[in-house]
Amino acid sequence: MPTITFRQPDGAELRVDAPVGTSVMKSAVGADVPGILAECGGQAMCATCHVYVTDDRALPPVSDEEDEMLDCASAPRTGHSRLSCQLVVDEDMDGLTVLVAGEGP
């Protein structure tokens, strides 16, 4: 099973098993990763599962709904911002590290 590492703003890391076909958000919530509240349960409606992905491996493009919601996130949006609920885990994600955005500064 792919593993994904969640890094907190303070540098703390948690490595999580992420079943193929579920979302990166679900794997974080299942492992109680701090800072991934995921209020809306994965329907791109709340922006509380915001992460930064700097790894340059191919991720799916940002949809219109994800795009508008990222504009509403509490932490600053950057070119690396994604909603983790919109990232579906596949084998290519094994070893991916994402930075939890949380509530921002």
Added chain:
Amino acid sequence: MTTAPATADITLDALDADPYPVFRRLRAEDPVAWVPAAGRFLVTRHEDVLAVERDQRTFSSVEEGSLMNRAIGPTLLRQDGDAHRRLRAAAEGPVRPRAVKERWLPRFRRNADALVDGLVERGRADLVADFAGPLAAANLGALLGLPAATPADVQSWSQAFIDGCGNYADDPEVWQRCADAVRTVDEAVDDAIPFLREHPDDSVVSSMLHAADPLTDEEIRTNVRIFLGGGVNEPRDAISVAAYGLLTHPDQRVDVLSGRTPWKAVFEEAVRWVAPIGMYPRQVVRDTELAGRRLSAGDRIGVVVSSANRDERVFDDPDAFDVRRPAGPHLAFGGGPHFCLGTWVARASIAGIALPALFGRLPGLELTDPDAVRMAGWVFRGPLALDTTWSS
């Protein structure tokens, strides 16, 4: 095993007057407590509320003998899974943040300005009855696509539905008023549908008609009722609580008016402090365990977000209104698939418009008698009245 607290002593009247001391005790002693007066297990800790919200296969929104279904029919609020998703998807377009910002903010601003224009010279008003309620109703009528409905109509329909959904006393007069409102709203929706079918616009009813998977007229009639029920009370109470909080905390008000603390923080703190919807029901559909309490299929749960929002495990000094507290994971909008559909409308129309208009345009706004302000309710909660004066 600690001794269970005497939940048999908890009365609905006590919860109605001030539920927070009761919830504090339950969080400490019995976090999934059987409360006979409510006929439910009340889930009061933040982490357990989150767990319920995240597991709709164990904790269903479909409730046997639901008063809400009896009052207003099987709306999306009492459905799960694909059936819920379909109804929600059809309604969602107009209330997503970009649509709110681009299509609705100008209208919400006109509504707020018109109300404040009418107040300025008076020098006194009840901010609940004269501002928060009418504003919520005017915004909602426009957003839904019922232009013929007056704010007074919208408010009375909403109250009739809310009273019906909470008619635990089985009062026939309440059922009658609710049934009358259902009939009148059905007529208003039936009047609106033919035009919107031919002339799509930015409204919710239009969105339901023209969705990729459109709703039937009957589904539209039914679901408009839940928008009316929820779309007045909650914004009205959020505006009122935020205003009350700032009016009773002058130092925080100075901070906000000088721009040091954003209005957004005022809004979020208001709905954390006194969540407009304090409790909502779920029903257990398979045996499970929550916080050490065994629950059986069929058990009824009360998800007490107003208590989760004051959980001392998550929020420092949780009973204090403090707009400067760090943003935290309050659960006023619920969570999971039923996450409040009106979240972005509320944030934009209240933090962005209603509160700045009130405090910006009514100089010297103050409560006539802060000690006279009464809040009521534990399922829904907010100030009953906010009598204020200002220099006109």
